[in-house]
Amino acid sequence: MKYFPLLRGRQYDLLALKELANGKLLSKDIFPIVEPIKYSTTLKSMIKSFCDNDFNIGIVINSKIGELSKDEISQVIVFCKNPNVYPVLYEDSSILSWIDMCKKEQVLNRFIIIESGDKSFDVTNSIKHDLNILYTVLTNQSELAPECCNQILLVDRFNKKHKNADYAKNSDEFFAPNYFDQNEMNLFGFSDYTIVGKKNEDSGFAPRAVAIHIVYLSNDNTLRIHHFVSDSNVGMENIAGKYYEAVNKLKKWYDNRDNYMLCETPALRILLSHADSGYYPGLAILKKLSIMHHFEIITELGKQSRCSVV
Amino acid sequence: MTKVNQFFTKKNILSLIHCGINETYISAIKECGLDVKNKTNSEIISEIYSYYITKKRNEYFYINTLLSKLINEKTVQNSTALTQVRIADHIADFVFINHEGCVYEIKSELDNLRRLKYQIFDYYKAFSKVSVLTSPNFYNSLRKILKDMGNAGESVGILTLNKNNIISRSFIKIPLEYNEHLDYYSMFSTLRKKEYENVIMKRFGNIPDVPPAFSFKKNFELFKQLPIKEAQDEFLSQLKRRNGTISDLLLHIPKEFMSVIYFSRMYNHVELINNFLNTKFGEL
Numbered sequence: 001m002k003y004f005p006l007l008r009g010r011q012y013d014l015l016a017l018k019e020l021a022n023g024k025l026l027s028k029d030i031f032p033i034v035e036p037i038k039y040s041t042t043l044k045s046m047i048k049s050f051c052d053n054d055f056n057i058g059i060v061i062n063s064k065i066g067e068l069s070k071d072e073i074s075q076v077i078v079f080c081k082n083p084n085v086y087p088v089l090y091e092d093s094s095i096l097s098w099i100d101m102c103k104k105e106q107v108l109n110r111f112i113i114i115e116s117g118d119k120s121f122d123v124t125n126s127i128k129h130d131l132n133i134l135y136t137v138l139t140n141q142s143e144l145a146p147e148c149c150n151q152i153l154l155v156d157r158f159n160k161k162h163k164n165a166d167y168a169k170n171s172d173e174f175f176a177p178n179y180f181d182q183n184e185m186n187l188f189g190f191s192d193y194t195i196v197g198k199k200n201e202d203s204g205f206a207p208r209a210v211a212i213h214i215v216y217l218s219n220d221n222t223l224r225i226h227h228f229v230s231d232s233n234v235g236m237e238n239i240a241g242k243y244y245e246a247v248n249k250l251k252k253w254y255d256n257r258d259n260y261m262l263c264e265t266p267a268l269r270i271l272l273s274h275a276d277s278g279y280y281p282g283l284a285i286l287k288k289l290s291i292m293h294h295f296e297i298i299t300e301l302g303k304q305s306r307c308s309v310v
Numbered sequence: 311m312t313k314v315n316q317f318f319t320k321k322n323i324l325s326l327i328h329c330g331i332n333e334t335y336i337s338a339i340k341e342c343g344l345d346v347k348n349k350t351n352s353e354i355i356s357e358i359y360s361y362y363i364t365k366k367r368n369e370y371f372y373i374n375t376l377l378s379k380l381i382n383e384k385t386v387q388n389s390t391a392l393t394q395v396r397i398a399d400h401i402a403d404f405v406f407i408n409h410e411g412c413v414y415e416i417k418s419e420l421d422n423l424r425r426l427k428y429q430i431f432d433y434y435k436a437f438s439k440v441s442v443l444t445s446p447n448f449y450n451s452l453r454k455i456l457k458d459m460g461n462a463g464e465s466v467g468i469l470t471l472n473k474n475n476i477i478s479r480s481f482i483k484i485p486l487e488y489n490e491h492l493d494y495y496s497m498f499s500t501l502r503k504k505e506y507e508n509v510i511m512k513r514f515g516n517i518p519d520v521p522p523a524f525s526f527k528k529n530f531e532l533f534k535q536l537p538i539k540e541a542q543d544e545f546l547s548q549l550k551r552r553n554g555t556i557s558d559l560l561l562h563i564p565k566e567f568m569s570v571i572y573f574s575r576m577y578n579h580v581e582l583i584n585n586f587l588n589t590k591f592g593e594l
Contacts, residue, residue, distance in 0.1 A: 236396065237499035237526065244523030278521025 001180050001305075002029050002189035003298050004058070004137065004152050008065065008196065009036040012287040014046040017057075019288070020295055021049040025266065029180070029302035030295060033058035033088050033112065033137075033191070037065060039072035051084045058088040058112050061098050073101075080107040086134065088112040099131065110134045114154070137191055152189040158197035158225070164209035167227035175215055175225040179298070180305035194294050195225065196287075209233035210242040212250055212271065212286065215294050216263035217301060226253060240280035251275035262304075265296035317358065318370050320574035323567065326351075327582040330594025351594075352564060352587035359566040363475045372416045372471065373404055374569040376443060379477045380406050381568070386558045390550040393573060398432040398496045400425075405437070411546045412439040412485060417452070418471075419445045427455055434462055435496035436545065439485040441467030443477065462488055494534040497545040505548040509533065513544065 007013040013034070020026045034057065036043055050057045059076055060066075068076070080087040080102065087102055089095050091113050099111075114137040137152045157176045161167050179190045195213040212228040228249040230242035251272055257263065267289045274281065281289070316322055316334050325332045330351075339346055339354065342361040346354055363371045377391055389408040394401050397413075404414040413433040417423060426442070433440045444452055449470060456463035467485025470478045498506060503525065507517050510529050513536060518528035533541060556572060559580050563571055564587060571577065586594055 235398070235499055240522045241524070241526050278523035280522040 001182060001187070002031055002152075003179050003302070004031045004033055004135070004154075004189050004191040005194045005295070005298075006033045006035065006137075006154065006191055007194060007291075009034045009038075009043065009063075010196075011040075011042055012284050013196070013291060014040075014042045015284075016288045016291040016295070018042070018046040018049045020292055021046070021053045021055050023266075024053060025292070025296055025299065026055050027299040027302045028055075030298060031056050031058065031189070032295075033060065035060040035063045035065060036068060036076065037063075039068045039075060047079050047082075047085060051082050054084060056084050056086065058086040060088045060090065060114075061102070062090050062092065062094045064090065074105070077102055077105045077107060081105065083108065086110060086112055088114060090114050091116045112137065115139060135188060150188050151186065152191050153187055154191035156198040157192040157223075158195055158213075160197035160199050164207050164211040165229060165233045167211045167213070168209075168229040171227045171229070173225050173227075175223040178217065178221050178223060178301060178305075180301050181221060195290055206236045206239060207283075208236055210239060210246045210283070210286075212246045213290055214250065214263065214268065215297050216261050217297065219258055219260035223297075223301075228253065239283065243280050243283075243286065244275070244278060247271055247275045262297065262300060265293045265300070267293035267296055315368070315370075317362075318374075318566070318570050320570060320576060323570060323576065323583065324579070327579060327586045330586065330589070331592055346591040348590065350588060350590055354591055355566055355587070356564070368420075369403070369416065369418075370569060371475065372418060372443065374565065375471065375475060375477055376404055376414055376416070377572065378565045378568050381556055381560055383558075383561070386556045386561060389556050390553050391556065391572065392549060392553055395500065395549070397436045397500055398493075400429045400432040402429075402433055402437075405549070407546050407550050410439060410487075411437050411549070412441060412467075413437045414469075415440065415442050417442055417444040417448055419447060423448060423451055423455055426452075427459055430459065430466060431462060431491060432496070434488055434491035435493040436500055436542070438487045438489050438492070438542070439467070440465070440488075441469055441485045443469045443471060446470050446472060449482075461490065489539070492538050492542060494538065494541055495530070497541060498530050498533050501545065501548055505551075506530075506533065508548060509544040 007017070017032055017034070034043075034046075036059065047057065047059070059079065061073060061077060077087065079085045087107055089098055089111060095113075102111075109132045111131055111133050112135045113133050116139075133150070135150050135152050137154050139154050141153060155176075159173060176190070176192060182190070195215060210230040213225055214228070215223055215225050218224045228246045230245040232238070232242060232245065254263070254268070254272060271286075271289055271293070273279070317338050322332070322334050326335060338358050342358050344354060344357055373393060380389070380391070385408055389406065392405040392407070393403065395405050402413045403416045406412050406414065415426065415429055415433070417426065430440055442452060449468070452468065456466050459466075465486040465488035466483070468483040470482060472478070501509070506529050510517050510532050514532055518525070518532070520528050536544070553573065554575070557577055559577055560568055560572055563580060563583070567583065571580070571583070576583070
C-alpha cells in the first residue's frame with residue numbers, strides 16, 4: 001500500500017516537502033502530489049530536492065486553483081521529463097490538450113489521473129490505450145473497479161473548521177485508518193489532503209486563535225488527530241503568546257500520552273522544544289512543522305508495517 | 311464595475327506610465343463611453359474618475375476625497391494618513407495624524423449604521439477624536455444614534471459628502487476631544503512588536519529580556535505604567551511612522567491619483583506619472 005498525499009502547493013507545503021526530501025525523511029511508500037498555486041522559486045527548488053534525493057513526486061498540470069500562465073505550465077511540464085517527476089492531470093475538458101502538450105515536450109509516458117467524478121466527461125477509456133496511466137485517483141469509493149489494480153482512493157480526512165478556536169470543541173478526532181494495514185479493498189494506495197484539508201481558504205489575516213494539529217497512531221491502530229488551541233482568542237494581538245499556550249498544551253498531552261501511541265517525530269520534537277524555550281517560529285513555520293510531522297508519522301507507519309510483514 | 315477596483319491601483323498606474331495604454335485603461339474608456347480623440351491622458355482619467363464617482367462610489371473615492379480635503383500647505387510634512395487600522399474589535403477606515411489623531415469612519419449610501427455605535431466606542435479606546443463622513447441621507451439617523459451615545463456621541467464630528475462628491479467645506483459638527491474610553495490595551499495591541507518595543511526603549515531605557523512568547527505581556531506591563539495621555543502620544547508617534555509623513559509632492563498630483571500614490575509610496579514615479587498624464591492618448 002502506498003500513500004499519495006495531495007498538497008496545494010502553498011509556501012509552507014513546498015518548504016515542508018523540500019526539507020523532508022533534503023533530510024531524507026520520506027519513505028518510498030509516500031508519493032506526494034502537488035497542485036501548484038504559483039510558479040515560484042520555492043516550487044522549483046522543491047522539485048529539484050526531490051530529484052536530487054531520488055524521491056518521486058507528482059505535479060498537477062491542469063490545476064484548478066493555480067495562477068500559472070500557460071508559459072509557466074509549460075515549464076512545469078518540462079520538469080516531468082525527469083524520471084522522478086510525474087505529470088498529474090484532472091480528468092476534465094482540458095485534459096486532452098494538456099496530454100498533447102506533454103507529448104510535444106516529450107515527457108515520459110506515465111501519468112497519474114485524478115478522476116473528477118463528472119460522468120459527462122470520461123476520458124480514461126478513450127485514451128488509455130494511448131497513455132500509460134500509472135495510477136488513477138478516485139474521489140468516490142463507489143467508483144472502484146474490481147478489475148483495476150492501480151487505484152488510489154482520495155478522501156479529505158481533515159475536518160476543517162471556519163475558525164481556529166472551533167477546533168477546541170472537539171480536540172481529539174478520528175483521522176484515518178492505518179493506511180498500510182488496509183487490504184480489504186482493491187486499492188493500490190490512499191490519498192488525502194493531509195492536515196490542511198481540501199478547502200482552499202486563506203484569508204491572509206492574522207488569526208484570533210492559534211491551533212496546532214498533530215496526527216498520531218492510537219492504540220486501536222487508527223490515525224487520530226489532536227488539536228491544540230490557544231486560550232486567549234478574543235483579539236488578533238500577541239500571536240507569540242497564543243502559540244505558547246497551544247504548544248504548552250501539546251507538551252502536556254505528549255508528557256501524559258499512552259505508551260502505545262505513535263507520535264514522536266523530529267518535527268514534533270522541535271515543537272516541544274518551543275514549549276520549553278518560549279520561542280515563536282512564526283505561523284508559516286508552524287504549518288511547515290505540522291505537515292512534516294504528518295509525513296514523518298506516515299513514514300514511520302510504513303516502516304512498522306514492513307517490519308510486521310517480515 | 312469591477313474595473314474601477316483595478317484602475318486606481320499601483321499595478322495599473324505602473325503599467326500605464328511605462329506602456330501608455332493597457333487592457334484596463336481601454337476597458338474603463340469603453341465602460342465610461344468616452345471619446346478619446348485629441349484628449350490627453352489627464353483629461354481622460356479625470357472623466358473616468360468622474361464617471362465612477364457618480365455611478366457607484368466605492369471606498370477608494372471616499373478615501374481619496376477625504377485625503378485631498380485634509381492635505382494642504384499646513385498639513386503636509388507633519389501629517390500621516392493610514393487606512394484599515396485595527397482598533398480593538400473594529401477596523402478604522404481612515405486615520406489622520408498630525409499634532410493629534412483623528413479617526414474618520416466612512417458611511418456611504420452603500421453602508422448601514424447598525425454597527426456604528428460599537429465602532430465609535432472602540433475607536434475612542436485609542437483616539438480622542440472621531441468623525442463620521444457620511445451621505446446627507448444618513449444625517450438624521452446618524453444624529454439619533456449619536457444622541458443615544460451620551461458624551462461620546464456628543465463628541466463625534468460629522469462631515470457630509472454631497473451628490474457632487476464634495477465634502478462639506480467645514481464640519482457640520484466639529485469633533486471634540488473625548489478621553490473617557492481611552493484604554494491601554496487597545497492602544498498597545500494596535501502597535502506592531504517593533505513599534506511597542508520602540509516605545510518601551512524610549513521611555514524605559516531597555517526592553518524586557520524575555521523569550522518571544524512573553525514579550526507582549528512584559529512590554530505591556532511597562533506601557534500601562536505611563537500616564538494614559540502620554541501612552542497615547544507614544545502610540546500616535548509610532549503610527550505616524552508607518553506610512554511616512556505626507557510629502558508636499560502630493561499637492562501637485564492630480565487628485566485622482568492622490569491616495570494610490572501616497573498609500574502605495576509611489577513618490578518616485580511622480581515625474582513619469584505627470585509625463586504620462588500630459589501626453590495625448592496612445593502617444594506615449
